[in-house]
Amino acid sequence: MKKLSEHVASQLQEFNVTLPVDEATMPPATWYTDTDFLKAELDLVFRNTWQPIMRRDQINGVNTYKSGTVGKIPWVVTRGPDHKLRAFYNICRHKGREVVCKDGTSKSGELVCGYHGWSFGIDGQLKSAPQIGGIKNFKKENTGLVPMAICEWGHWIFVNGDVDATPISEDLSDLNKQLINRNWERLQYHSHKYWTINCNWKAYIDNYLDGGYHIPHMHPTLDAQLKMDSYQTDCFPKYSIQTSGGASARIGAGSIYAWIYPNFMINLYGNCLDINYVIPINEDQCQVYYEFYFHDLDGEEQKSLIGKSIKQADITQVEDIEICESVQKGLQSGAYIAGRYAPGLEKGEHHFHLLLCKDLSNSK
Numbered sequence: 001m002k003k004l005s006e007h008v009a010s011q012l013q014e015f016n017v018t019l020p021v022d023e024a025t026m027p028p029a030t031w032y033t034d035t036d037f038l039k040a041e042l043d044l045v046f047r048n049t050w051q052p053i054m055r056r057d058q059i060n061g062v063n064t065y066k067s068g069t070v071g072k073i074p075w076v077v078t079r080g081p082d083h084k085l086r087a088f089y090n091i092c093r094h095k096g097r098e099v100v101c102k103d104g105t106s107k108s109g110e111l112v113c114g115y116h117g118w119s120f121g122i123d124g125q126l127k128s129a130p131q132i133g134g135i136k137n138f139k140k141e142n143t144g145l146v147p148m149a150i151c152e153w154g155h156w157i158f159v160n161g162d163v164d165a166t167p168i169s170e171d172l173s174d175l176n177k178q179l180i181n182r183n184w185e186r187l188q189y190h191s192h193k194y195w196t197i198n199c200n201w202k203a204y205i206d207n208y209l210d211g212g213y214h215i216p217h218m219h220p221t222l223d224a225q226l227k228m229d230s231y232q233t234d235c236f237p238k239y240s241i242q243t244s245g246g247a248s249a250r251i252g253a254g255s256i257y258a259w260i261y262p263n264f265m266i267n268l269y270g271n272c273l274d275i276n277y278v279i280p281i282n283e284d285q286c287q288v289y290y291e292f293y294f295h296d297l298d299g300e301e302q303k304s305l306i307g308k309s310i311k312q313a314d315i316t317q318v319e320d321i322e323i324c325e326s327v328q329k330g331l332q333s334g335a336y337i338a339g340r341y342a343p344g345l346e347k348g349e350h351h352f353h354l355l356l357c358k359d360l361s362n363s364k
């Protein structure tokens with residue numbers, strides 16, 4: 001297990017995990033501004049948690065593969081002739097190049113590294129390594145691609161560097177029930193977009209988890225669509241759910257805002273679903289990936305509703321970006337003194353800070 005640096009360990013100690021939300025003080029600014037803190041999060045949190053990497057409908061054919069990176073981790077997912085999905089670190093066992101750099105289908109059923117031609121089966125086993133004649137003490141069977149855990153849940157495929165991780169569906173069983181009651185698996189993918197935000201990834205999550213505290217102040221059009229007096233937050237071991245009654249056709253009977261530790265958010269309201277998936281770029285910059293889903297994609301009336309719904313999501317997102325970038329300035333000023341939580345509202349945020357702190361501290 002990796003050890004935390006003294007520097008990061010002392011920043012963790014500034015946050016007292018034993019205090020309940022009504023007595024606790026928020027984490028210090030350095031959690032949001034320090035490069036070493038982010039390095040620890042990438043190594044110890046992002047590597048060992050379920051990360052949604054693509055939709056299930058994006059890898060269908062036999063011998064197809066797709067690759068990408070989460071934080072610092074290059075991954076490749078394959079679908080074998082047995083239709084089984086497998087995930088590996090996309091790191092060649094020779095010299096560490098990414099084995100595949102593009103997505104595709106392999107006619108030979110092999111992934112061939114473009115650097116020196118080592119080839120790996122779709123199951124990760126090393127098949128051949130050109131010109132290594134004379135090599136001693138080399139075991140081909142121990143030189144396959146290093147596996148990652150993989151699982152499917154909802155519309156997505158997730159990977160996790162911790163091969164012993166509990167499947168995400170087990171972690172989320174209560175949330176799953178609520179989503180199934182709202183027919184979420186029948187929703188259809190419509191579109192996606194990326195936003196780059198000049199704030200630490202946690203500033204974005206904190207804003208999402210403040211129990212609707214900022215909504216009346218920062219989102220006047222969204223505020224008018226929700227019944228804020230019904231807003232509530234429920235915390236579970238690895239996720240939290242914020243719910244609100246609806247006061248508009250777009251929100252319908254109400255909305256569910258689910259956050260899954262550490263960085264995946266699912267928003268279900270009316271006939272729409274959108275997700276926000278936030279990943280760090282630097283300690284003061286992150287990228288948020290949005291996907292939109294609707295029950296029905298066809299018909300002029302529906303297309304117009306979709307257009308309006310995405311426009312409203314964009315308005316809310318732009319308002320949130322303004323908040324998060326401004327908060328980041330305050331955190332970076334060197335003059336921020338850690339604040340207090342509004343106990344009745346910000347318990348989801350406190351829950352996030354506890355989970356993160358405990359996760360990082362357990363690695364000591």
Ligand code: FES
Pocket residue numbers: 092093094095096097113114115116117118
């Ligand atoms: S790094 Fe892949 S074959 Fe050399």
Ligand SMILES: [Fe+2]
Pocket residue numbers: 207214215218219316319320
């Ligand atoms: Fe917001």
